[in-house]
Every structure is written in structure tokens, then in C-alpha cells.
Amino acid sequence: xxxxxxxxxxLFECAGATFLKLSDGCRRPVATVLFLSTMxxxxxxxxxxxxxxxxxTAYAVWTGLGAIGTVIxxxxxxxxxxxxxxxxxxxxxxxxxxxxxxxxxxxxxxxEDSAVNLSVDVGQPVVAxxxxxxxxxxxxx
Numbered sequence: 001x002x003x004x005x006x007x008x009x010x011l012f013e014c015a016g017a018t019f020l021k022l023s024d025g026c027r028r029p030v031a032t033v034l035f036l037s038t039m040x041x042x043x044x045x046x047x048x049x050x051x052x053x054x055x056x057t058a059y060a061v062w063t064g065l066g067a068i069g070t071v072i073x074x075x076x077x078x079x080x081x082x083x084x085x086x087x088x089x090x091x092x093x094x095x096x097x098x099x100x101x102x103x104x105x106x107x108x109x110x111x112e113d114s115a116v117n118l119s120v121d122v123g124q125p126v127v128a129x130x131x132x133x134x135x136x137x138x139x140x141x
Contacts, residue, residue, distance in 0.1 A: 002052045003101070009045035010062050012038045014069030021078065042066075057100050064097040 019035035026032045042062075050058045068090055074080035 002049050005045050006049045006053065006058060006061055007065065009042045009049060010065030011069065012042035012045065013062060013066035014073060016042055017066065017070040018073050018077070021074075060100055061097050064093045064100075068093055068097075 016035055016039035019031050019038060022028065023031035023035050046058060046062050071086065071090060075082045075086075
């Protein structure tokens, strides 16, 4: 499910980039609002996904898929160049995204929440993982 949400976030990122182009430097209000809306949704989904997929992997996949989609939209909709070099670069991005997806064997990709609980009950001793009970908890700036 998380990888599916990441794909949807990437689609919204691609839509956001497209609306940014259509906004003409934020001079067209409707396209500007659509740009801001799609990017907000995209970033929100990325934030949700990053709770379960390592942030570096999630961000790289999000930007990679968004870049691929944006280049394709540029070619199809805006008539941008579609030479072999651009397609070769897209293939390399696809390969990189696929390798990131399948090479990440960290526990957080197996459904575990990667967030760290930093809550402290007032008046209770603080014991962090790996600390012996009674060991002083010191935070260095």
C-alpha cells in the first residue's frame, strides 16, 4: 500500500510541475491554485509514506517518477524534444527507481513504523534504548 501511495504522490508531483508551467510564472490564478493544491497533496502523501519507507528511498522514488512523468508530459503536451538522449536518460531514471525499490531491505519497508517515540513522562526517569537504568541522560547541543 505504501508503494502505491508513493506512486500516487509522484503523479501529483508531475501534475504540480505541469500546472506550474501552465501558471506562467504564477500569473494565471487557476493554474497557480492547481499547482499549489497538487503539490500540497503530493507532499502530504510523501510525508505519510515516509513513515514506512526510508526517507531517502521515498524521496528518490518520488522525484524520479515525478521527473519521468513531467518529461513525458513535456514531450506529449508541450512539444519538447524527444531525442534518443532524453529517452536514454529516462530509462536510467526508471532503472534507478526500480533498483531502489527492490534493493532496500531495511526493516522499515516491512510495515514497521520508522518514527521514534521521544515522549517523556514528567517525573519519570528517562531510559533510552541501549541505556542502563539509572544512567544519566545527557543531551549535547
